[in-house]
């Protein structure tokens with residue numbers, strides 16, 4: 001069975017990065033979108049990246065930002081992948097994919113434009129407003145959820161198992177429901193989230209449908 005990837009988004013400081021690592025997460029999200037309440041500076045992100053080293057993936061998160069800014073920030077912050085929100089051109093994505101693995105965020109309403117993830121380009125389904133803690137309708141998504149896709153949107157320790165059982169995502173991502181306040185993690189909830197996700201994944205029987213990648 002393919003391993004489940006667990007990403008803890010909105011990390012703004014080193015202790016929280018180390019918490020995610022210790023909790024068993026695969027990756028953290030470092031948000032560089034200026035509108036975010038979890039904005040991290042490039043310098044802090046770089047210090048986190050260097051400190052955690054290869055043990056933890058660092059995903060640079062961007063929203064409606066020019067390609068040149070994404071590439072420059074990603075390089076300076078030493079991220080290992082990038083996550084792209086908002087409408088971007090194919091050329092933008094193709095260029096980015098030459099440098100970094102890309103998590104391409106899509107909203108349910110836009111899903112019909114994207115059939116499935118491609119190598120170096122993984123789809124992540126999220127609520128229309130990122131970081132809002134709003135859950136998606138997992139049952140409605142069952143027939144259209146992309147093979148190999150990741151899931152975000154209102155996930156937390158209480159509901160991640162149900163979401164995994166409904167959609168068999170390849171990865172899960174969360175922020176709002178794992179915080180004490182924006183940008184500050186709640187250690188118990190981070191640990192409970194990773195544990196609940198891993199447990200639910202272990203009890204799944206694959207394949208959910210014929211389209212899951214082998």
Ligand SMILES: O=C(O)c1ccccc1NCC(=O)[C@H](O)[C@H](O)COP(=O)(O)O
Nearest residue numbers: 009036130131132133153154174175176
């Ligand atoms: O979380 C933010 O503040 C944010 C702002 C701008 C762009 C992206 C942002 N978050 C990206 C994430 O990966 C979140 O984890 C994802 O949207 C799920 O958030 P939540 O529903 O709060 O768990």
